[in-house]
Amino acid sequence: MKLPAFFIAHGSPLLVLEDNDYTRFLQRLGSDLGKPRGIVIFSAHWDSPEQLITVDAQHETQHDFYGFPEEMYQLNYPAPGDPALSSRISELFKDHNLPHQPVLSRGLDHGAWVILSKMFPQADIPVVALSVDSLRSPEEQYSIGRMLAPLRDEGILLIGSGGLVHNLRLLKQKDQPEQWALDFDGWIAERLEAWDLPSLYAYEKQAPHVREAVPTYGKEHFIPLFYVMGAADEGRQAQLMIQAYQYGTLSLNCWMLD
Template sequence: MNLQTLPGLFISHGSPMLALDPEQVGPALERLSFNLPKPQAIIVMSAHWESQALEVSTANRPETWHDFRGFPEELYRIRYPAAGNPALAEQLLFLLAEAGFQAHANSTRPRDHGVWMPLLHMYPQADIPVIEISLPKYFSAEKLYQLGQTLRSLRQQQILIIGSGSITHNLSTLAWHTPDAEVPHWATEFRQYVVQKLAHQDYEAVLDWENLPYIQQNHPSLEHLAPLFFAMGTGHRFNLVHSSFSMGSLGMDIYRFD
């Protein structure tokens, strides 16, 4: 089989409502999938699986987890029944151990919306195996970057690697009922700074997250930015795939790393 190298991706997965109202990012994800060779498998680190230790889902067919409340009933009926891949998960655990990462198998973890939400738009047939890996709370930005570097070689096996979070994520500032609300300056300036540094391959400036402009306004907690550090490690060359904002300050950027 002639396997093609796939990129690493950072995807801002947005509100769960994007499953019903895809706005601009749903079509962007769909176009992205059309422009890529079909993956043999997909590995996703989601902002919504924070853990004490690094974990890898080894489930054969994880449940679809609606890990949110207060949304329309229609949203809770959505399922993303893609299979897992226990054999690849074991390969992943071995690769991580060889690189000095202590990782644990988890056979019971359901799939959170940070995983199934973007894949619903990219691969709606749910016919590609998906493995989720956790986001250890104690990992530094540099260690997450090194984790991405460790998995980089899997791209050559036609495996798509995704960090799923959000380029900006401050729920207290969102205009929930105004999707096209004005974007605050602190969100645009933060996003522009990060993109500029990535475009110039100044990854160190992004990994130095404490000194990013307006970091507290954009990320009161770091879990939605952290998957970007992981995705950065998966490739050398940065490309901006999509940029938009939802509900004012919620950044919906998609980045590609080749």
């Protein structure tokens, strides 16, 4: 069965401890998807000018954050890797002449394991993590995702983990969203549903409040969207599954791309 691709916001690392509408949605989504043969995830927290691929047989858990409750640093998500799947990805990249490198012993960063721990708490599905490159053009990012489209027919779930509105310098002590965040998410939603690639590629010039929503120091959280859109290029259907906010300016959304 061909699996959809997803863009999933990972929010704050505290999401892993929370019980709210968004975390319950992630739990239902994982249950509805069943047990994919494997998961390939582009994480905003692995930004590299080279395309990198984990090749571990077993992942460690990165606690790549600071200032959080001590219990956060005791949490583990011991998902296996899949060297064969890593090799399959390498073959697809080679077929399209994309330079790439294997990486051992990196572990899964919180952009990956926080959402996966909600969706697949048993940590028994193999995971291969891929880096993103915030300096590439949206067209290039989309093209890389399109290289991986065949995996969707092979029982592999493709996820881009990030945040469409993600500016940690503008967080508020409330969950009611700021109007500018709503305006930006609304603009993205209209163009995603129309699969308006020219406008989306030009989001930095066209989207309202783009500097607040996607600050220059935080583009890596937005760009996983383009990678997973590329993986869904054949169907070009986008459906918003949930939209929520934390701290006024932290967008929690999930887009299904098929």
